[in-house]
Amino acid sequence: MGALHEGHLSLVRRSVDQTDITITTIFVNPTQFATGEDLSVYPRPLERDLKLLADEGADVAFVPSDDEMYPSGCSTTVAPPALSEALEGEFRPTHFSGVLTIVLKLFNVARADVAFFGRKDYQQFLVIRKMVADLNVPIRIEVCPIVREPDGLAMSSRSVYLSPEERDIALSLKRTLDLARTQIKEGQRDGFELITEMRQSLIDGGVTSIDYAVVADVETLETLDPIRLPCVVLIAAHVGTTRLIDNCVVELD
Amino acid sequence: MGALHEGHLSLVRRSVDQTDITITTIFVNPTQFATGEDLSVYPRPLERDLKLLADEGADVAFVPSDDEMYPSGCSTTVAPPALSEALEGEFRPTHFSGVLTIVLKLFNVARADVAFFGRKDYQQFLVIRKMVADLNVPIRIEVCPIVREPDGLAMSSRSVYLSPEERDIALSLKRTLDLARTQIKEGQRDGFELITEMRQSLIDGGVTSIDYAVVADVETLETLDPIRLPCVVLIAAHVGTTRLIDNCVVELD
Numbered sequence: 476m477g478a479l480h481e482g483h484l485s486l487v488r489r490s491v492d493q494t495d496i497t498i499t500t501i502f503v504n505p506t507q508f509a510t511g512e513d514l515s516v517y518p519r520p521l522e523r524d525l526k527l528l529a530d531e532g533a534d535v536a537f538v539p540s541d542d543e544m545y546p547s548g549c550s551t552t553v554a555p556p557a558l559s560e561a562l563e564g565e566f567r568p569t570h571f572s573g574v575l576t577i578v579l580k581l582f583n584v585a586r587a588d589v590a591f592f593g594r595k596d597y598q599q600f601l602v603i604r605k606m607v608a609d610l611n612v613p614i615r616i617e618v619c620p621i622v623r624e625p626d627g628l629a630m631s632s633r634s635v636y637l638s639p640e641e642r643d644i645a646l647s648l649k650r651t652l653d654l655a656r657t658q659i660k661e662g663q664r665d666g667f668e669l670i671t672e673m674r675q676s677l678i679d680g681g682v683t684s685i686d687y688a689v690v691a692d693v694e695t696l697e698t699l700d701p702i703r704l705p706c707v708v709l710i711a712a713h714v715g716t717t718r719l720i721d722n723c724v725v726e727l728d
Numbered sequence: 729m730g731a732l733h734e735g736h737l738s739l740v741r742r743s744v745d746q747t748d749i750t751i752t753t754i755f756v757n758p759t760q761f762a763t764g765e766d767l768s769v770y771p772r773p774l775e776r777d778l779k780l781l782a783d784e785g786a787d788v789a790f791v792p793s794d795d796e797m798y799p800s801g802c803s804t805t806v807a808p809p810a811l812s813e814a815l816e817g818e819f820r821p822t823h824f825s826g827v828l829t830i831v832l833k834l835f836n837v838a839r840a841d842v843a844f845f846g847r848k849d850y851q852q853f854l855v856i857r858k859m860v861a862d863l864n865v866p867i868r869i870e871v872c873p874i875v876r877e878p879d880g881l882a883m884s885s886r887s888v889y890l891s892p893e894e895r896d897i898a899l900s901l902k903r904t905l906d907l908a909r910t911q912i913k914e915g916q917r918d919g920f921e922l923i924t925e926m927r928q929s930l931i932d933g934g935v936t937s938i939d940y941a942v943v944a945d946v947e948t949l950e951t952l953d954p955i956r957l958p959c960v961v962l963i964a965a966h967v968g969t970t971r972l973i974d975n976c977v978v979e980l981d
Contacts, residue, residue, distance in 0.1 A: 550809040551828070551862035557803045575804070576863070583864040609804035610829070611836040 477501040478518040478632035479527050482622040486591040487531040489619055498585045499528050500537040502544060506552075507573030518635055537584070544580060552576045556605045561696055562709060563598050563720075566686045574599060575606050582614050589615040593622075595629050597707060597722045598696060621721075623649070629721045636717040644714045647680020648721040655690065655708045659725045666690050666700025677712055686711035686718070693724060730754040731771040731885035732780050735875040739844040740784040742872055751838045752781050753790040755797060759805075760826030771888055790837070797833060805829045809858040814949055815962060816851050816973075819939045827852060828859050835867050842868040846875075848882050850960060850975045851949060874974075876902070882974045889970040897967045900933020901974040908943065908961045912978050919943050919953025930965055939964035939971070946977060 490497040501524055508514035521538070528536050553575035555564070564571055582590065592600045604616045622630045627649035628642070637645055651673050663669050673688040688710045690699050699706055709722040743750040754777055761767035774791070781789050806828035808817070817824055835843065845853045857869045875883045880902035881895070890898055904926050916922050926941040941963045943952050952959055962975040 548810075549862045550811075551859045552807045553863075554805040554807040554825070557801075572807070580864045583866055586866060606804045609802045610806075611833045613836055613839060 476503050476517065476632065477524045478520060478635070479524045480622070480630040480632060482593050482595060482630040484527060484531055485622050486593060486619055487528060487533050489591050489617070490589075491532040494589060496535070497533045498535040498537060498587055499533045500539075500581055500585075501525075502537075502539055502577070502581075504544075504573060504577040505541060506545070506576060507570050509567060509569055512567075513633070513636075518632060537581075544577065553579055553606060553610075555602060556609060558605050558696060559598070559602045562687055562689070562691075563711070566711065571599070571602050575602065578603055579606065579610070579612065582612055587614060589617055591617050591619055593620075594618050594724075595621045595631070595721065597709060597724075601694070601696065621723075627653075629719075631719065633717055633719065637714065641714045641717065644681040645717075645719055647677055647682060648710050648712060648719055650680060651676040651688070651710060652708055652721060652723045656723055656725050659690070659702060659704070659706065659708075664701040664703070666698065666702050669702065673708075673710070677710070682712040682714055683716075684713045686713070688712075729756050729770065729885065730777045731773060731888070732777045733875070733883040733885060735846050735848060735883040737780060737784055738875050739846060739872055740781060740786050742844050742870070743842075744785040747842060749788070750786045751788040751790065751840055752786045753792075753834055753838075754778075755790075755792055755830070755834075757797075757826060757830040758794060759798070759829060760823050762820060762822055765820075766886070766889075771885060790834075797830065806832055806859060806863075808855060809862055811858050811949060812851070812855045815940055815942070815944075816964070819964065824852070824855050828855065831856055832859065832863070832865065835865055840867060842870055844870050844872055846873075847871050847977075848874045848884070848974065850962060850977075854947070854949065874976075880906075882972075884972065886970055886972065890967065894967045894970065897934040898970075898972055900930055900935060901963050901965060901972055903933060904929040904941070904963060905961055905974060905976040909976055909978050912943070912955060912957070912959065912961075917954040917956070919951065919955050922955065926961075926963070930963070935965040935967055936969075937966045939966070941965075 555571040559571040704727045808824040812824040957980040964973045
């Protein structure tokens with residue numbers, strides 16, 4: 476979706492490193508935004524983005540118009556897998572249908588062998604990988620690490636929306652994930668107790684509201700109580716009017 | 729779906745004639761049948777089918793199991809285009825989602841350049857072609873003529889269900905299409921009047937019930953009144969417990 480940051484560029488570098496041809500795409504996909512979300516104000520620094528992609532060695536930047544991707548009358552969509560219903564799916568019910576439809580279309584246009592996605596959108600990565608399996612799409616999905624600012628904030632195109640005060644509050648997401656990881660590593664297995672602490676940590680940190688804070692199975696995203704490893708800790712919270720997500724996977728030692 | 733007849737074999741011959749490699753598939757797709765439809769009794773003469781495909785020069789026959797196409801937990805599907813809602817979609821509301829999902833999966837497995845479909849399933853052909861366009865599927869859809877028995881009955885795997893008496897009644901579909909074509913060619917432009925005559929012709933012919941008998945736009949399937957050319961005349965009717973469909977396109981001279 477453009478507004479590129481180091482997270483995106485790490486994917487481009489991975490592709491340049493591992494493949495013969497790197498195809499990138501910048502498209503602020505309208506169908507994955509609900510009414511009232513930030514489609515109209517989503518940052519679109521196209522020239523800067525294209526220069527960044529070229530500098531990293533991308534071979535192609537595909538920058539279609541809305542009409543090119545969704546000509547008049549275009550109405551076939553992907554109905555997302557069950558995995559999409561919780562978490563993001565609960566708070567953004569039409570989101571994954573929009574994501575999967577555009578991703579499948581772009582896969583079909585690019586006909587790539589492998590596609591690189593960031594792990595910051597953890598559920599998105601799982602849902603895309605499930606679509607690829609369920610629909611036999613001939614592509615391999617590779618997930619790449621979250622890239623963070625020096626202070627720990629997960630890179631996001633939406634962090635430009637944050638005021639300096641909100642930027643500080645936003646750090647409570649990573650701090651809460653660290654708290655959860657430490658407690659799980661130290662043996663905390665009571666999911667309800669940990670989630671209660673996580674919510675308190677986010678509130679103490681100053682977030683405006685919490686969409687979810689959960690400990691879940693790394694494959695099915697089912698909430699874990701008791702907690703078992705590996706697991707993924709996922710948070711979605713609002714800081715002012717900006718919605719942020721972050722997560723961390725806690726592996727078996 | 730197997731139970732091959734000359735209609736299917738004409739598609740194989742077309743592919744053998746036009747392409748380097750002909751991939752066929754036999755799979756009685758459970759997800760395109762609704763509860764109460766004929767999934768359990770659908771004819772499955774597999775050995776005979778495989779011999780027919782080999783005799784025609786097919787290079788591959790892909791005969792997957794249900795579990796191979798739909799492993800446990802498989803839940804991503806294709807949500808059909810608007811074009812799917814009328815006609816078959818009205819009487820078989822889950823049908824096209826099942827059809828499009830399996831067709832997209834098979835396209836992804838085969839990675840073919842071109843796929844051949846029969847025009848007997850006219851709406852199915854249009855809906856598949858629309859999915860291919862809407863989702864940018866890299867395949868070309870070619871539609872092939874309806875193949876008929878010497879007496880005019882459109883070839884169908886379901887005609888084995890017909891008793892000799894029902895077989896005679898089934899001819900009323902083609903007779904009614906011929907009537908419609910003749911009247912349109914002679915200048916009939918009153919859609920309501922023609923459809924009334926078509927329904928009477930089917931009832932006189934002895935059909936058990938009529939799902940639809942319409943004159944529609946060849947691309948959008950919108951009902952035409954007044955009639956204009958080109959148009960497609962479509963019928964779905966029950967003869968005893970067997971549901972039959974047929975159609976004819978009336979071109980501009």
